[in-house]
Amino acid sequence: MSKQAPPPSWRHVGRHGVFPQGKLDDASRFDFLANMNRHLATRLSPKVRESFEKRVAPRTEQALGRPLKDRGEVREAMAREPIYQMWSALRRTTMEMRQQAGRAMVLRQLEPLIEKARALNDAAVTLQLDPTLEIPRTACAVDIHCMPGGYHTELVEDDITNGANYDAGIFATTGGMLGRWNDGGGQALAQWLKQKYPAFKPRRILDLGCTIGHNVVPLAQAFPEAEVIAIDVGAPMLRYAHARARSLGVENITFRQANADDLGYPDGHFDLISSAMFWHESSARSMPLQLREIYRMLAVGGLTAHLEQPQYGEDMSLYEQFIRDWDTWNNNEPFWGVMHDYDVRQMVLDAGFAADKYFETTVAGVVDREVFPVAESNGEDYGRAALWTMFGAWK
Ligand SMILES: C[S@@+](CC[C@H](N)C(=O)[O-])C[C@H]1O[C@@H](n2cnc3c(N)ncnc32)[C@H](O)[C@@H]1O
Structure with missing residues (x-):
């Protein structure tokens, strides 16, 4: 059993002039996710390891007639292990949920948030955007860490959606x-x-x-x-x-x-x-x-x-x-x-x-x-x- 206290509530996150306002339901969603992530890391993850050490590695190495040679072989062997499948599916799900929770919260208040950002940015020379910049494929071929639209996508003028979503959720993801x-x-x-x-x-x-x-x-x-x-x-x-x-x-x-x-x-x-x-x-x-x-x-x-x-x-x-x-x-x-x-x-x-x-x-x-x-x-x-x-x- 882990000695760790539960992760801090999302209500402790630092709030500044463009931080999206969360309702009680938003805080509850993030708190659920932080606790779920903690549970996966401290309770389920050790069981995944145990399954590898006690069952999967001995069985696979016996079948191969040699030690596992790289992490690719470990992945192949673990892909069929139910406890790993469950841990992995839940981890992916918490990431998807984190993105949806943050995005929904931001979209609900997008116009006022954009106005706040405009007022703070105030056409300053210290913000230098280049609409002609070609976004490298490395940054846009997939939605990095499941963030819809990645870091670059803009759907409305002066969009800040993904910045606000990123900021809102990271406290929960990292506990x-x-x-x-x-x-x-x-x-x-x-x-x-x-x-x-x-x-x-x-x-x-x-x-x-x-x-x-x-x-x-x-x-x-x-x-x-x-x-x-x-x-x-x-x-x-x-x-x-x-x-x-x-x-x-x-x-x-x-x-x-x-x-x-x-x-x-x-x-x-x-x-x-x-x-x-x-x-x-x-x-x-x-x-x-x-x-x-x-x-x-x-x-x-x-x-x-x-x-x-x-x-x-x-x-x-x-x-x-x-x-x-x-x-x-x-x-x-x-x-x-x-x-x-x-x-x-x-x-x-x-x-x-x-x-x-x-x-x-x-x-x-x-x-x-x-x-x-x-x-x-x-x-x-x-x-x-x-x-x-x-x-x-x-x-
Ligand atoms: C994981 S984030 C880094 C986190 C950030 N340094 C922080 O302190 O929170 C990676 C960032 O790199 C940016 N990026 C990726 N490729 C880039 C490139 N070729 N040039 C400039 N930025 C890039 C992405 O848009 C993204 O915002």
């Missing part, structure tokens, strides 16, 4: 682990920089694939003197991101609609180039290109740092690789698996960085005490400090 502003990754990176490199004061920061700015806002707050550029291909994300940042009192970020393949900034323009959970949505063709762009745009002495989920290295069991790879096959994340197989270090070096300037580390999300009070946790976070793998390099 509040990223904090009430869903910014635990960005906060962790800012804290790591301040503690480890207190003399590092970037003047220009670039964030790739910023979505609605959850993780770039803490960087902009940590370096208020810096000029921050946050890029994404999705206009509805950027409109929402800009309005959200303004409403949170953050004015030093320019949100720009652009493709990370080709950003056009001068050589050596930035001191810090960051991303959070961006690379698993990039492709085998784009990632090396984008890393080369980063190297080109980074000043000598500058830093590039990226938060991601861990790579599937040799030290990760085939079962863990298979379970982590669930999103590739069931959650419309087509690049998730291939990206986590890459030799990221080699890619960074191939982009031009020196081997002795490369690093990989783990950073823990800063636990939001408004969501998880100290008294409740009794000094123990019970896994609430979300962990990220961070890789990067100094130039």
Whole structure:
């Protein structure tokens, strides 16, 4: 039995000037989903593992006459296992339900939300949209993580639907682990920089694939003197991101609609180039290109740092690789698996960085005490400090 307390209620989510207003029913739907996700992760998931270890692996290895050789074989064997089928179907269903719950809530109040965003955005030069931008196939061939219309689709003028939906649901999907502003990754990176490199004061920061700015806002707050550029291909994300940042009192970020393949900034323009959970949505063709762009745009002495989920290295069991790879096959994340197989270090070096300037580390999300009070946790976070793998390099 898990020691964990239930996930925090959606009522704790951080509210800003464009956050959709939820009724009691909306909160109940999100709370159900957060609890269902927790149940799947802590109660059902161990049973899935047990079925693999006790039944599926011995049976399959006996039939093969050798050990399972990769996660593909694990997936094939587990696909016929009823407990895995149930866990997987429920996981997919909770994701579909999360999208429907968020989308319905946003559509109900879309006009007033768009008006609020317009008022906050106020035709500012810090919101730079490019209606001529060709959305890369990597971002639009499928609805990434089952979000209807993906990050880019616009159905009405000045649309922000998908930005608002993304913001509204992530607290439930993550069980509040990223904090009430869903910014635990960005906060962790800012804290790591301040503690480890207190003399590092970037003047220009670039964030790739910023979505609605959850993780770039803490960087902009940590370096208020810096000029921050946050890029994404999705206009509805950027409109929402800009309005959200303004409403949170953050004015030093320019949100720009652009493709990370080709950003056009001068050589050596930035001191810090960051991303959070961006690379698993990039492709085998784009990632090396984008890393080369980063190297080109980074000043000598500058830093590039990226938060991601861990790579599937040799030290990760085939079962863990298979379970982590669930999103590739069931959650419309087509690049998730291939990206986590890459030799990221080699890619960074191939982009031009020196081997002795490369690093990989783990950073823990800063636990939001408004969501998880100290008294409740009794000094123990019970896994609430979300962990990220961070890789990067100094130039
Ligand atoms: C998982 S989200 C990243 C989350 C975000 N960094 C945060 O802090 O919450 C990936 C984002 O990358 C964007 N994206 C994907 N391919 C891109 C590209 N080639 N150029 C710019 N943005 C891209 C998507 O539109 C999406 O918003």
